[in-house]
Amino acid sequence: MSFSPLINNLIAALRCLPGVGPKTAQRMVFHLLERDREGGRHLAQALEEAVTKVGRCHQCRTLCEESLCYLCNNHSRDQTVLCVVETPADVMAVEQTGGYRGVYFVLMGHLSPLDGIGPEDLGMDLFRARLEQGEIKEVILATNPTVEGEATAHYLAQLVKERYIQVTRIAHGVPFGGELEYIDGGTLARALVARAPV
Amino acid sequence: MSFSPLINNLIAALRCLPGVGPKTAQRMVFHLLERDREGGRHLAQALEEAVTKVGRCHQCRTLCEESLCYLCNNHSRDQTVLCVVETPADVMAVEQTGGYRGVYFVLMGHLSPLDGIGPEDLGMDLFRARLEQGEIKEVILATNPTVEGEATAHYLAQLVKERYIQVTRIAHGVPFGGELEYIDGGTLARALVARAPV
Numbered sequence: 373m374s375f376s377p378l379i380n381n382l383i384a385a386l387r388c389l390p391g392v393g394p395k396t397a398q399r400m401v402f403h404l405l406e407r408d409r410e411g412g413r414h415l416a417q418a419l420e421e422a423v424t425k426v427g428r429c430h431q432c433r434t435l436c437e438e439s440l441c442y443l444c445n446n447h448s449r450d451q452t453v454l455c456v457v458e459t460p461a462d463v464m465a466v467e468q469t470g471g472y473r474g475v476y477f478v479l480m481g482h483l484s485p486l487d488g489i490g491p492e493d494l495g496m497d498l499f500r501a502r503l504e505q506g507e508i509k510e511v512i513l514a515t516n517p518t519v520e521g522e523a524t525a526h527y528l529a530q531l532v533k534e535r536y537i538q539v540t541r542i543a544h545g546v547p548f549g550g551e552l553e554y555i556d557g558g559t560l561a562r563a564l565v566a567r568a569p570v
Numbered sequence: 571m572s573f574s575p576l577i578n579n580l581i582a583a584l585r586c587l588p589g590v591g592p593k594t595a596q597r598m599v600f601h602l603l604e605r606d607r608e609g610g611r612h613l614a615q616a617l618e619e620a621v622t623k624v625g626r627c628h629q630c631r632t633l634c635e636e637s638l639c640y641l642c643n644n645h646s647r648d649q650t651v652l653c654v655v656e657t658p659a660d661v662m663a664v665e666q667t668g669g670y671r672g673v674y675f676v677l678m679g680h681l682s683p684l685d686g687i688g689p690e691d692l693g694m695d696l697f698r699a700r701l702e703q704g705e706i707k708e709v710i711l712a713t714n715p716t717v718e719g720e721a722t723a724h725y726l727a728q729l730v731k732e733r734y735i736q737v738t739r740i741a742h743g744v745p746f747g748g749e750l751e752y753i754d755g756g757t758l759a760r761a762l763v764a765r766a767p768v
Contacts, residue, residue, distance in 0.1 A: 403587070435600075
């Protein structure tokens, strides 16, 4: 590539965004410089500010710029039910169902010994302290239905049970709206095992 | 959406990038905040700097931060052959062929009366002045092979011919490596008309 140094630099910098390769980055740069400099300036400010100021909620570990996130700080939420998820995006996914009134704990990952991610990286000290406050009556494990997510759920379940607190796992089964023919065998097998009386 | 205000703001700001919708923007934000804050900070700086400092070459109108771009400023280039393209990305496309040693003129668009884009928006004053300097011996029209690109090439051809300067258009024909079966009829028809003796 042989654009001007500032353009080359911006193309390279855009590659830090997931899913952005050299051609896409080039297209973005020309779009911004030719058609939307105001948008580019605004993006630079929003980015600088978010990267500098967004930290983690001291209680649930989700991303937020205050010491307590708006969910932990919301006293109309049921503070006795704790839903454990892997990422802030999962918090949003559960919130969008509109059916959950409790609070969250965000692991920011899952157990993955091969990548060197152990319990201490998932905020287990904070999680244990939360359980020992004695306020929590139920812990819902909503980690991903993947091998690592299941292993993490298993680990957390032990930890919660030891403290005689109720612990549940979100249901596995056939997704709503799907067709049996196209659902993978593992999911269907679990759905059969976990069948419920009508 | 109901993340923290700074996160919401960044998600909205990222939507100014072409091809980035709400889900992609959300994924980018979480990636940057959870895994690559340094990259985000660097991107913010590169963006701010490019948006503020990148202007246009005073001679060829391409995007660059100096008053003359590195191609116009390169005296080993043949300053008597002028290739007219629509965008800075097209300059790169021609440069990457490695076969062109002349200089460029960048229209920054094409004639499009419906969008209110007339000759004055394509730097025609600068283009005429360039022709009248008397240095240019050939103008190569490399606007896109689209309806607007062809119309623009036609307009430019008139302008150059009036000044008794040689004017050429890049060849239309079947793209190299393609199969006739899959080439559109219009292209094939033009390739037949423009057939050359072997």
